Amino acid sequence: MIRTSRSLFGDLDVQVEADAPIGVSSWFCTGGTADFLIRPNTIDALAELIRRCRQVDTPLRIMGEGANLLVDDDGVPGIVVRLDQEPFKAIETNVDGNLELVRVGAGADLSRTLMTLSRTGLAGLEPLMGVPASIGGAIRMNAGGAFGEIGDAVHAVACLDAQGELQVYPADELRFEYRRTNIVDPVVLWAAFKVEPTDPMALRTRIKEIAAYKKRTQPLAEKSAGCMFRNPNDPSSGERVSAGKLIDQTGLKGHRLRSAEVSPRHANFITVDRGGKARDAIELGDLVRRRVFDACGIDLQREVVVWGRDGSDPPA
Ligand SMILES: Cc1cc2nc3c(=O)[nH]c(=O)nc-3n(C[C@H](O)[C@H](O)[C@H](O)COP(=O)(O)OP(=O)(O)OC[C@H]3O[C@@H](n4cnc5c(N)ncnc54)[C@H](O)[C@@H]3O)c2cc1C
Structure with a gap:
């Protein structure tokens, strides 16, 4: 297990929050915490933090508005940075x-x-x-x-x-x-x-x-991160095809897995109920991917970035 040391940022001009609930502040409004959420007050502090994380192999991730992000329920190791200071x-x-x-x-x-x-x-x-x-x-x-x-x-x-x-x-x-x-x-x-x-x-x-x-x-009022999957290229024509259409054709529109649902409005949106689980959205995404592959041989690639303690998209 990676342990993140406060000595990485203790003397820097940054604001620090330990066990920060980044999942609930993402657009999905669900998911776990970051070991440390850091808000740098200056560009120099951010640059020094990057150097130090690199030296000791501590993962550093940047969170924007969290509109394309799904944080697993177990949270994310290392440091998450938000650039929300002036x-x-x-x-x-x-x-x-x-x-x-x-x-x-x-x-x-x-x-x-x-x-x-x-x-x-x-x-x-x-x-x-x-x-x-x-x-x-x-x-x-x-x-x-x-x-x-x-x-x-x-x-x-x-x-x-x-x-x-x-x-x-x-x-x-x-x-x-x-x-x-x-x-x-x-x-x-x-x-x-x-x-x-x-x-x-x-x-x-x-x-x-x-x-x-x-x-x-688009179902803008629901808790989601926009399109779950990238629109793939059709293997025969090479043309980009709508992932939403492919999902629609599997009959999964409106399908529910515990707290997660394939949006009845736009099949490429997976939404999560308030108080739901990130895991449900991840598992529903996996089901969608399998069904589309079985139906037409196209392996959908996720557009939403998933952060977790294992099996997640790597830090930058
Ligand atoms: C309701 C809804 C509708 C949407 N509609 C669209 C749409 O029409 N078109 C579209 O393209 N997307 C859409 N999205 C997805 C989302 O809006 C975009 O992907 C957006 O670019 C995400 O920006 P963010 O700041 O929230 O990034 P985050 O979700 O916070 O992060 C996404 C990725 O960017 C990286 N990142 C963020 N900031 C930085 C930085 N400063 N430096 C380096 N890396 C960084 C993160 O590390 C992560 O890998 C939608 C999402 C929702 C919830």
Whole structure:
């Protein structure tokens, strides 16, 4: 069992919570604790923490808004970091005197950011309206949907690498693919976006339309982490197919496993009842995966990141 020593962060400018209930603060509202939740007050403290964790092999994970995360009921070893202090949330317009460039800290809320920009008539991030995310989490996942992806608007991304050193990547060094990027550094620190001055009223109308579409098509009020599985490529045509449709065809829409359910509204959403178990969602996901494989030979890959003490997605 990994033991996390307080000597890793005792002298750093950070806020510390032991046995922190990160599962219930994720969008699933269920799951276990982190040995330590750390909120750095400065970028230097975060960089030093990364270096020290690397030296002693302590897992360090970054939690954004927890909208694509399922924390197993037994919790997660090591350190979970949240970038929710002021130095990580700044929204800066007119970067380097360029009206068409904004820089946003990784800890800033995506929807709040695009609303702030829309008030001054800056367009670019509105296709992401209604996607719950921090800027860092949205970059890591290349969040997007019917109206576009965050990668479309990126001018540059800054990260802290495994040695805690700052790396700034211009857009032409980055690859944004369907729900993934080529960023391997453990922490996204900020992103700069290309924006376009536009009529604020027209922008507001567009944002309302996109929000209404999301509300119509997704069970936003339920406890979930959005789509459980990536849309796979059809092995014969090579075309991307809807995982939701494949799940629907197995007849599992509305299927329940204890506190977890395949959403009757959108078959690629697994939802969990208030007070339910993360394990139920994990097991239901496994059942869905087996049924789809049996039905059409396609092995669905999870889009939701699962953290646990074993068998979970590895830390960055
Ligand atoms: C109701 C609902 C609707 C959704 N709709 C959509 C949709 O339409 N399109 C879509 O793409 N997604 C959707 N999602 C999923 C989710 O919104 C996105 O995946 C989003 O990008 C997650 O961001 P987050 O900040 O919550 O990341 P988290 O869930 O906290 O983390 C996700 C991953 O990103 C990593 N990460 C987070 N922050 C950082 C950082 N600063 N540096 C490095 N790594 C980091 C985490 O370690 C983890 O591996 C939806 C989710 C919900 C609950």
